[in-house]
Amino acid sequence: MNCLPGGTEVLLEHGRRLPIAELLDRFEDERAMVAGSRLVPSKIRLATEREGATVYELETETGDRIRATADHPFETPDGMKPLEELSEGDEVMVQPFRGLLDERPEEFTLLTEDDFADENPQLVRALTDRDLLPLKSTDDAFNRLLKLVGFHTGDGAIGSGGQTWFYGEPEDLESIREDIAALGFTPSKMYERERSHDIDGKTFERTEYSVRASSKAFQKLLVKLGAPEGRKIESAFTTPWYFDRLTAWQQALYASAYFGAEMNAPAAQHDKNLYCPKVSQTRTAEVADAGEQFMEELAAFLDRLGIETNEIERFETKSYADHETIRLRLGIKNDSENLIRFFSTVGYRYNHENRRKAIKAIQYLKTKEAVIGRRAAIAREGKAMADGGTPPVEIKSEFDINERFIERSIWGGRSDRPRPPADFPGFEDYCQTVSVGDDYTVTTRVRSIRKVDDEETVYDIGVAHDAHNFVADGFVVSNCGVRMMRTNLTYRELQGYEEELVDSLFTNIPSGLGGGGIVEAGVDTVEEILERGVDWALEHGHAVEEDLRHCEDEGMREGADASKVSQKAKDRGKNQIGSLGSGNHFLEVQRVTDVFDDEVGDAYGLEEDQIVVLIHCGSRGLGHQTCTDYLRKIERQHQGLLNQLPDKELAAAPAGSQLAEDYYGAMNAAINFAWVNRQLIMHRTRKVFERVFGRSWEEMDMRLLYDVAHNIAKKETHVIDDDGTERDLYVHRKGATRAFPAGHPEVPTAYRDVGQPVIIPGSMGAGSYVLRGGEASMDLTFGSTAHGAGRLMSRTQAKNEYWGGDVQQELREQQQIYVKAQSGATVAEEAPGVYKDVDEVVRVSDALGIGDKVARTFPVCNIKG
Template sequence: MQDFGLPTWMEHIPRWQQRLFLAALFGAELSAPRAFDEHGHNFYPPILAVNKWDGFVESGSLFLEGVARLLSQFGVITTKISTRREQTNQDGTVSYRLRLILSSTPDNLIRLWGQIGFEYNLRKSALASAVAQYLKHKVQVLQTRTEAGKAAVAMRIAGVPRSEIHLELAGVYTSTGFLEHSLYRDPDRAVCVGGQFATFEKYRHEATAGLGQSGMVWERIASIEPVNYDGDVYDFTVDHPDHNFVANGFVVSNCGVRLLGSHLDIEDVRPYIDRLADAMYRSVPSGMGTKGNLHLNQAELDEILAKGSKWAQQEGYARPEDVAHTEERGQMAGADPAKVSAQAKKRGMGQVGTLGSGNHFAELDVVTEIFDANTADVFGLRRGQIAVQVHCGSRGLGHQVATDYIQAFQAASKRFGYELPDRELVCAPLDSPEGQSYLAAMNCAANYAWANRQVLTYQLREAFAEVLGGRVPNWDLFLVYDVAHNMAKIETHWVEGREQRLCVHRKGATRAFGPGHPDVPADYRTVGQPVLVPGSMGTASYVLVGTAEAMRQTFGSCCHGAGRVMSRSAAKRAVRGQTLQQELERDGISIRAGSMAGLAEEAPQAYKDVERVVAVVEAAGIARIVARLEPLAVIKG
């Protein structure tokens, strides 16, 4: 009720001090975030209220105006200051209530609760953190729906059939009904978030589960993109005697790349490229959730998990030289099928011999350039030669293994006293029962992936025989090498002058052992291990060879691809799958894809320049360029 205002110097102090003042004030006086009851997607405008006796109303208004000016420095918009008579007091004086009303648009609330928030009020602070993250999701969905609606109209004007519009644009938040409605609605009218979007209360219940009033929310990483930064960075250590841990990033799905060579030249197959593309597409089942042609029982699946490529050899899907030219000979020791859940096995039961979706592919290539003639000769590569690349992993089984152990490690993380900023960073010491179980399950996923790529090789050999049998002298495919990435392995390396057993996690990386290493196939040991670096479906790929320098610098590791510069969602916004297919085919690359949206995700412009990537790798000395391959046909899920 007193006469006070905001000091003028408050508007000139550092921003962080202004934020502390506002957050402390708001913790006591600003209304708490609250969603409308009707649908739960929108929020009431935040209100900062003060009560003043008659005679002090002007100072109260000046105080709120000062707060509004401070808020404007954070980009937070206020709408008005209202004044109303509140009550007549016992002494005859009159009290007035002044209210500073803030804009309730999503962007404004994100700035308010994301940048300023509340201090000294745990309930409000935790609630504001959840609302800010919820509204970020809402803004993304609104943007997705707006862009999809505009794209639908543009495609319709261009004469694209409705069925193709639906195929290209339909998604979780852009149903066919929404797309149809977009064709007739007022284009200037703002879209709503849609019925598929969760209410705030439902989101909050899931996003803050187990976190109490910490102010944290569970969230998934949407993309990882490089930024230009030249400043301090910080690392963390693990408070455990063994100074190591296993986290979700260790087990992904043991993706890998396999390179098959041939005895064919480009001129031998040029008349048959489209027919080969069709046969490869039929022989390599692709797409999310796709089932393969093998019908396995539980005992057979367990054998795959334990034996990997050796199972494929005993069943007639692999040759001895295939196994010899596979990393670890296609079988990780220590795999224990009992550590893989029934749900993971169920998902993997029907997917052996399938490609999957995302960035997985099968590709018909031609070797266009040789940089190291001696090493290329050892690998069986020559200029003008036809080759095939396969990139895939352990499919739904590997994904489920990761999901299962994220959940299992929740309790382990608490037991070992780890405080986590993200629930997917759950962890446990490597030598703990949980850590050992995880490694055993991961090794099963690796073996499954090797068996999967080996069965795909068998099916690709059949496709070549179907198209080229009787038309060319020798249509056989031989395995140059199969190497995994996104994998953690126990290996021996020299550290500080002595050999040590290490857990080497190659996330976004692949093995690149140098010459003389006993784990390199005997016929390659004089030159080193083949290193496979695919580009994108419209650019070149490279075969490199590991070096002794890689053993010294990177524990025998190298990049496993060009790497993305654009997230999948950004690529889909920037590129139309059908247009991309037409452009690639004009460039002489046959495309077979089950999803135009999936094709757009993997557009060449979404990736770094592979030429520069391998040049940097060679300049660093961790691998040496051997051969360049260019695509003739690409199979995508």
């Protein structure tokens, strides 16, 4: 925190910018723009100030400058990096739209109920219920309405029956739908139809996309705020009646939305120059003066921002049979600085393609100006050296530039600005080499970093969504979990087969780091698993219907989105489907030593001396890669928030943000992958038991008791207030597992009367427990309990204190536990002494009533990665 000088301007919602120091006293009322998968506003959680900081200035090749402390993180194509780790030539991400300086709007009332006195009272009620009447110039809803009125003036239509139409590209119409919905109205779905057009005798087809709102109240509101009614060609509309009373940034909301609908995109003219961006209208001769006034009012607004326009063009056009028409046109002067000012402060709203093209235009023009500036400096220096008597040959060798340029600078009496060199690309060629993100960010290179001050006051802000809750406390994507399979085998029946069984399991179930799984598949199959979960395994013969009924969420998470999982993660996962992995993941054959609750034990199918199988693993490399992918995104987009967290290992994205939604979809997909992973291991385990014991798995009654997920976040409804109020929450169970009590609707039907099975693994020398969800869990722990014994020491410390071979030998000789692993180091890392006392962990859970003891198990055979 505390990284930026007070004059650093922060981009705020609605295209405003404000010096960061001024946010100290008003940050709670503001929303800063966050560059993520989209450029979105986010609530500011805090603002801080610190004196006496050392500050450096970073300048890019496009001439952009920022001052910051050495530890201030900058977004780069490789994630967030502090300034002190950046060097000349490194790439950083910039978002070139600067917006306009914030001004407090003059407060005045735009509309009251009196303005709708002739309307149906239900219409008025529809507006008052949505807090749209009275409507004031300082209302946030008014800012959305300004954009909608501006765009509608350009590319909308007032239809019969209260239908208000907007026309545009699908991506742009989605933004319009969001704003309509934010006002409390229901936008339609996206419509599309093929249209034929005839221009100057040339006929062509195009697809027309549209969205409508069917509320008469919404339509009347837009009309009262200046949206033209009837045929626009015959209308005498100008800018809205209140336009001159607005602040510049509010005027820009209206104007930029109109430009988004009507202005042409940045395009190359010739000789590395751009065309003038233009808007035009056709009006009948009777109302042409109003049209010209409309253009003049827009030009005056731009002039106040220092943006020059060309003279308004007015010329006759092909007239209709019943009236004469006039064409009016307004253009932005196309010198570089003027275009940069226009694109970076006003630009286009509700037109994502033009906005992206405008970002490219800004960077192109800045690059061109930087090149021209350098050539002008060389020309001046060359002339000065010549005037001082330096021979031309030495002057030419001084600069990395062609000789003709130097000669003309020395002897030609250059009076104008140099042109860019012949090999400087044209605009369209440049656009092919530049990528602009959906958040309107683009890469540029660092030109220089220099120290500027040792004693400067610096500031920082932390952003968060206004819901103030998070997808996760710690960043988690891998669904580690555990499933237990019961059998009708007794410990006596298994004795004598331990060594054969552990060897066969180790041979047939892939484990350890890297690739290798029971099923190897293409990415298409991985995507199907990510979307469908255990249902995929059922279809392909790796499961039976009963398995799904005894799995949390029936083995498929709603909201899983394979498209949010990276290709790299899918590539890692496709060769690991059905594998244990390494670390604390294992497959363990156990015997039931104690049953504490006979009634629940019967419901779970557990009895003393019975053999069960415990499988503990997650989503392997796919989950790990997904975690890494989103961690980097969070570091880029929410570094201010991360700096507030109590541990540097924690990361979070604000709930409601696009990144959070993307992460949640990816996490649910990884959960599905993990369930399939455990299902395939269980299926293979059944086959191993069949070979070792010479009976079918059905004869041995090898049924899934339950599969419960660890370390995941889920959307759930919980009572959090004394008055019984329910709220939808993200419940992140890190180091925890779900423990829903009897009667909860999400407990499988087979166990609903007694409560959800909860499986608590211990160490491979101490055994594990089966609990049921306790009655107090919903009140005390959001339906949760511990998910295992938990470590007492790090893996490094464990390897220093234990020798794997000794641990294996002691377990076998002293406790008749057969362990097999990929390496002795793995056994040492997982030695019984490394873990907490599982008996004490479960005692606490049982005493609190969040997870009640049902049965205890003890290891017989264990395989590890």
